[in-house]
Structures are given as C-alpha cells and as structure tokens.
Amino acid sequence: MPDNITVAGVAVDTRHWIGGLRVASADTFTDHSPIDGSVLGEIARGGPTEAEAAVAAARDAFPAWAATSRTERARILHAIADGVEKRIEELAIVETTDNGALLRSHRRGVMPRVAHNFRFFADWLLKLDHEDFETRGHTNHVSWDPAGPCVLITPWNAPLMLATWKVAPALAAGDTVVLKPAEWSPLTASLLADIAAEAGLPAGVLNVVQGYGFEIGDALTSHPDVRRISFTGSVPTARRIAQSAAANLTPLSLELGGKSPLLVFADADLDLAVDLAVEQYDNAGQVCLAGTRLLVEEPVAEEFTRRFVAKASALTQGDPRDEATDIGPTIHSRQLEKIDGFVQRAVAAGARAVIGGHRKGGQYYAPTLLTDVAQDSEIVQEEVFGPVLTLQTFAGEDEAVRLANDTRFGLAATVVTGDRERAERVGGQLVAGTVWVNCFFVRDLQAPFGGSRQSGVGREGGTWSFDFYCDLKNTVTAPKGWDQNHG
Numbered sequence: 313m314p315d316n317i318t319v320a321g322v323a324v325d326t327r328h329w330i331g332g333l334r335v336a337s338a339d340t341f342t343d344h345s346p347i348d349g350s351v352l353g354e355i356a357r358g359g360p361t362e363a364e365a366a367v368a369a370a371r372d373a374f375p376a377w378a379a380t381s382r383t384e385r386a387r388i389l390h391a392i393a394d395g396v397e398k399r400i401e402e403l404a405i406v407e408t409t410d411n412g413a414l415l416r417s418h419r420r421g422v423m424p425r426v427a428h429n430f431r432f433f434a435d436w437l438l439k440l441d442h443e444d445f446e447t448r449g450h451t452n453h454v455s456w457d458p459a460g461p462c463v464l465i466t467p468w469n470a471p472l473m474l475a476t477w478k479v480a481p482a483l484a485a486g487d488t489v490v491l492k493p494a495e496w497s498p499l500t501a502s503l504l505a506d507i508a509a510e511a512g513l514p515a516g517v518l519n520v521v522q523g524y525g526f527e528i529g530d531a532l533t534s535h536p537d538v539r540r541i542s543f544t545g546s547v548p549t550a551r552r553i554a555q556s557a558a559a560n561l562t563p564l565s566l567e568l569g570g571k572s573p574l575l576v577f578a579d580a581d582l583d584l585a586v587d588l589a590v591e592q593y594d595n596a597g598q599v600c601l602a603g604t605r606l607l608v609e610e611p612v613a614e615e616f617t618r619r620f621v622a623k624a625s626a627l628t629q630g631d632p633r634d635e636a637t638d639i640g641p642t643i644h645s646r647q648l649e650k651i652d653g654f655v656q657r658a659v660a661a662g663a664r665a666v667i668g669g670h671r672k673g674g675q676y677y678a679p680t681l682l683t684d685v686a687q688d689s690e691i692v693q694e695e696v697f698g699p700v701l702t703l704q705t706f707a708g709e710d711e712a713v714r715l716a717n718d719t720r721f722g723l724a725a726t727v728v729t730g731d732r733e734r735a736e737r738v739g740g741q742l743v744a745g746t747v748w749v750n751c752f753f754v755r756d757l758q759a760p761f762g763g764s765r766q767s768g769v770g771r772e773g774g775t776w777s778f779d780f781y782c783d784l785k786n787t788v789t790a791p792k793g794w795d796q797n798h799g
C-alpha cells in the first residue's frame with residue numbers, strides 16, 4: 313500500500329506515528345469520502361502490537377517531557393498553533409473530504425478553533441496556580457504534576473477539533489499522548505502529527521495510531537502504563553472503555569451523547585428561536601450538543617412551526633465544499649441507515665414528518681422535523697445523530713422542565729425566552745452540563761464542559777482539564793525542623 317495519499321491536493325501519510333517515526337501495519341482499512349463515496353485510500357490498521365508500541369513510546373518520552381519547563385511546553389504548543397494556522401486551508405479541505413462537514417465551517421470556525429485549543433491551554437498552563445494556605449503554621453502547597461501517558465480516543469463528527477481539545481491540555485499538563493482518531497475520519501490526525509513534529513514536539517510525546525476501535529481499543533485502554541483515558545463518543549463504547557479501564561483503575565473522562573432540549577417560551581423573540589432551532593441541523597445534525605428536542609409553549613407552537621418550516625425549507629443541501637451549501641452528507645452509509653431507521657420507526661409509531669423524513673440520494677438525508685411524538689418513544693429518548701428534530705408542545709414552566717429533563721442524557725439545553733427571571737428559574741432546574749440562554753454553541757474554553765447523567769463523566773475545559781490531566785499533589789511543610797543541621 314502507498315504510504316502517502318493525496319487528498320484534494322494535500323499529501324497525507326496513511327501510517328501510524330509512533331515514537332517520531334512513521335510505522336506501517338500489515339493490514340489496512342479503506343477510507344471513503346462521504347461526499348460521493350469515493351475511495352480516499354488505505355489506512356494502516358493497528359491492533360494490539362501497534363497499541364503496545366505507541367504506549368511504550370509515550371512512556372519512554374514522558375520523563376523528559378514532564379521535566380520540560382512550563383514556558384517551553386507553552387512555546388511548543390504555540391508553535392503547533394502557528395503550524396495549524398499556516399495550514400488552515402489544507403486541514404479544512406482534507407477534513408471536509410474525509411468527514412463531509414462544511415468546508416466554510418472548517419475554514420472559518422473549526423480550524424481556527426483547533427489553533428485556539430493549543431493557544432488557550434498553553435496560556436492557561438502559565439496562569440495555572442493555587443495559592444498556598446496555612447494549617448496551624450504549616451504551609452500547604454498544591455502542585456500540578458504531569459500524570460503520564462494518556463490515551464485519547466475521539467469521534468468523526470469534528471475530528472481534529474475534538475482531538476485537539478484533549479491533545480492540547482494533555483501536552484500542556486506535561487503528559488504524553490496516544491491519540492486514536494475515529495476510523496471514519498482518520499486523516500487530519502495524521503496531518504497533526506506532521507505539524508507537531510515541525511513545531512519541535514519531541515519524538516514520542518504525541519503518537520497517533522489508526523484502526524478500528526474494536527480491534528485496537530482494548531489494548532490501549534487496559535494498558536497498565538496508561539495514566540489517563542479521555543474519550544469522546546457514544547455511550548455503548550464508553551461502557552466498554554470503562555470496563556477495560558477498570559483493570560488498572562485508570563481515571564476516565566467521558567464526553568458522550570445527548571438528546572438536548574431547546575425550549576421556546578411564548579415570550580421569546582420567535583425569529584431568534586427559529587434561527588436557533590434551524591441551527592440544530594448544523595453538520596447534518598451530527599453534533600453531540602444539538603438541541604434535537606424542540607419544546608415549544610402551546611400558544612406560539614403553530615406560528616413557530618410555520619416560520620421554522622419556511623426557514624428550514626430554504627436550506628441548501630449538497631456538496632459540503634460549495635460555499636452555498638448549508639447541509640452536507642451524513643458521515644457513512646451505516647449512519648444513514650441508522651438515521652432512516654429511527655425516522656421510519658417513529659413514523660410507523662404515529663409521528664408526522666412536517667418536513668423531510670426521507671433520504672436524498674447518496675449519503676444525504678433530508679432535514680427532518682417530526683411532530684406527534686410521545687415522550688417515552690424511541691425518537692424522543694434516543695440520540696439519532698442526524699438532521700432529525702422532534703417538536704413537542706408544553707403548557708407552562710413546570711411541564712417544560714419535566715419534559716426537558718425526562719431522558720437519560722444531560723449534555724446541554726437551550727432556553728429561549730424574553731424574561732430574565734424565567735431563564736434563571738428554568739435554567740436552574742435543567743439537568744445539563746451547559747445551558748445556553750437565547751444563544752447556542754457559544755464556547756469559552758475556560759468553562760467546564762461535559763455532560764450529566766449518561767452524557768458523560770467529569771468535566772474538561774480550563775482548570776478542569778488540568779485537574780484531569782495532572783496528578784495534583786499537596787505538600788505540607790512544617791515551620792520547624794530547619795535549623796538542626798544547617799544552622
């Protein structure tokens with residue numbers, strides 16, 4: 313198999329990146345573009361052997377990286393950000409070709425955010441501190457010690473953004489990394505390895521292994537030398553990882569799925585509510601945070617629906633490389649089948665497709681709005697991860713909160729209301745890692761980010777990321793004992 317493929321004019325190495333070297337595997341898997349199903353190339357298919365080699369490289373590189381000063385680590389992270397910024401166009405087109413998300417979003421939002429992930433955690437590292445405190449004259453000093461090799465496992469819906477959201481704080485913390493990107497979108501992780509090497513990151517500090525999760529995953533997550541596992545993905549995979557990590561009690565951070573509500577109160581700015589609701593089709597609905605359950609107060613439900621349909625019907629679906637496109641394809645034919653299965657079962661159970669409800673050829677699925685759905689039905693309770701929203705009505709705050717909280721998830725919630733006090737009252741009762749009021753997806757990386765209930769375990773972001781990626785240590789020093797030998 314060729315070691316390099318050319319994707320939209322960009323050379324991408326298809327091998328693993330282990331200990332500062334490109335490493336091939338005997339087996340490969342085929343990477344397809346969701347845009348037209350074309351074959352992009354054969355990618356190294358790692359298993360336990362590659363997992364072992366990558367963890368060994370991360371373990372060997374750890375002492376020197378952990379001993380590297382904070383300012384030097386921060387400098388290298390900024391150099392990686394520089395490298396990302398220089399290659400934004402290349403990263404954007406490769407990511408779009410590989411996962412089908414909009415090129416215009418990659419160019420203007422996602423890849424700049426990738427660079428920001430590195431800059432933010434580099435800067436936060438330099439500010440990271442904890443004031444000493446006294447206990448009966450003894451000084452308590454808290455330090456943020458590097459923890460060791462980390463295994464980072466990431467999904468396909470925002471591959472490089474979600475990978476670097478973990479890679480950057482782990483490297484900043486002084487940890488070394490084995491990154492396993494999703495098999496449906498393996499390419500930009502390989503480019504990141506090139507960029508990190510060019511930026512001067514020492515060999516073995518960042519390793520990238522490719523392959524199917526079910527083949528390489530266990531060997532990574534059950535490895536005794538791994539000190540942290542951070543995973544973004546689905547709930548069933550998280551359960552497997554937690555079981556595997558239990559062997560060594562390896563600390564886990566889990567960012568999982570959602571079924572987030574978007575609540576529209578009768579006093580809301582209805583055009584704003586409609587804009588926010590239509591935004592939930594972003595990335596063909598393949599966004600963990602998406603507010604896929606529209607909950608609308610009865611008096612405005614009809615008018616909301618009318619305006620929503622008008623706006624959603626004007627969306628342009630098609631090739632994600634086209635600047636005019638609003639919605640691209642779904643990631644994979646299997647994902648398309650899954651989405652359509654959810655919709656057809658919902659319709660069979662009595663739901664009505666106000667718009668969409670069908671495929672549109674290739675891997676494209678029509679943006680769909682379903683009404684007449686029961687609270688305990690599959691379509692309301694389970695994450696679809698496609699351009700499918702449900703609409704339910706409610707009467708009053710109590711019912712709104714009850715419906716909003718009535719799933720096993722708790723990732724995010726959006727509240728649209730013209731009444732500040734209502735926003736506070738309702739927001740205070742919602743079970744969610746993030747609540748947005750009259751906005752959506754406004755992200756500050758110093759905020760805690762994660763999910764409640766089955767949407768996750770733990771929080772990352774700002775100091776919370778360092779809490780996770782560091783071994784915190786408290787050193788208690790007595791006021792006595794100094795003078796005996798040293799006068």
Ligand SMILES: NC(=O)c1ccc[n+]([C@@H]2O[C@H](COP(=O)([O-])OP(=O)(O)OC[C@H]3O[C@@H](n4cnc5c(N)ncnc54)[C@H](O)[C@@H]3O)[C@@H](O)[C@H]2O)c1
Pocket residue numbers: 465466467468469474492493494495523524525526528529530533544545546547549550552553567568569570599600601695697723763767768
């Ligand atoms: N909360 C968040 O921040 C967030 C962000 C994006 C996506 N998600 C969630 O991710 C899911 C979609 O992503 P997906 O379909 O790629 O998820 P997935 O769980 O199928 O796969 C995620 C990753 O896990 C790997 N994996 C699979 N089996 C494994 C195993 N046994 N051991 C170790 N690794 C294994 C895969 O190869 C992939 O890299 C959705 O549920 C979505 O909500 C959550």
Ligand SMILES: O=C/C=C/C=C(\O)C(=O)O
Pocket residue numbers: 469470474477598599600601755761
């Ligand atoms: O699809 C999920 C998007 C998650 C977003 C983040 O993890 C983030 O903004 O840091």
